[in-house]
Amino acid sequence: DAKTTQPTSMDCAEGRAANLPCNHSTISGNEYVYWYRQIHSQGPQYIIHGLKNNETNEMASLIITEDRKSSTLILPHATLRDTAVYYCIVRGNQAGTALIFGKGTTLSVSS
Amino acid sequence: EPEVTQTPSHQVTQMGQEVILRCVPISNHLYFYWYRQILGQKVEFLVSFYNNEISEKSEIFDDQFSVERPDGSNFTLKIRSTKLEDSAMYFCASGTGMSGANVLTFGAGSRLTVL
Numbered sequence: 001d002a003k004t005t006q007p008t009s010m011d012c013a014e015g016r017a018a019n020l021p022c023n024h025s026t027i028s029g030n031e032y033v034y035w036y037r038q039i040h041s042q043g044p045q046y047i048i049h050g051l052k053n054n055e056t057n058e059m060a061s062l063i064i065t066e067d068r069k070s071s072t073l074i075l076p077h078a079t080l081r082d083t084a085v086y087y088c089i090v091r092g093n094q095a096g097t098a099l100i101f102g103k104g105t106t107l108s109v110s111s
Numbered sequence: 112e113p114e115v116t117q118t119p120s121h122q123v124t125q126m127g128q129e130v131i132l133r134c135v136p137i138s139n140h141l142y143f144y145w146y147r148q149i150l151g152q153k154v155e156f157l158v159s160f161y162n163n164e165i166s167e168k169s170e171i172f173d174d175q176f177s178v179e180r181p182d183g184s185n186f187t188l189k190i191r192s193t194k195l196e197d198s199a200m201y202f203c204a205s206g207t208g209m210s211g212a213n214v215l216t217f218g219a220g221s222r223l224t225v226l
Binding site: 034038041042043044045046049087095096097098099100101102103104 | 115141142144146148153154155156159161166167200202204206208209213214215216217218219220
């Protein structure tokens with residue numbers, strides 16, 4: 001699986017959009033981009049994933065550049081409860097392949 | 112919404128003792144996983160399980176670890192002879208295994224403290 005690079009930490013004001021970048025310049029054609037988060041010591045929580053097209057769900061939007069070498073997770077209106085470690089994971093499409101977590105980005109949302 | 116359930120939530124054990132951590136994956140999921148997270152460190156993959164056998168494992172998953180699906184619902188992680196360094200949160204996860212869209216659902220974790 002391709003390696004990802006994320007900033008160690010980011011801050012965001014409550015109510016503002018949080019834009020979390022991820023670089024995956026070695027991504028290959030059949031690899032998906034997944035975003036998970038971990039709030040305190042809870043189990044990781046799935047947020048969103050995509051292959052080429054931008055994706056949106058009730059939690060977030062995922063913007064993938066045309067060359068697929070980077071992506072941005074957008075939390076449109078961050079709340080204090082969005083304070084967490086956010087993981088960008090690139091993963092092949094072989095069935096059942098395990099997720100490999102990096103260190104992620106610690107997002108701190110403050111009022 | 113379907114959940115992955117883990118028990119116990121916290122277990123304290125003496126070094127050298129055997130520990131079994133239990134998980135009930137989501138019922139229609141076919142792939143099962145164990146991860147661990149030592150305090151302050153990243154989430155580490157241990158093992159994946161499919162069709163009653165290990166499909167993938169990491170270097171961490173050595174001979175002191177084993178996994179089993181003893182019945183149609185439970186998925187267990189056994190640590191034979193615990194060491195101090197086994198103290199960690201252990202997360203179980205399950206997924207449908209569908210190619211390309213295999214979203215994993217994680218449980219809340221079992222905290223293991225080895226004294």
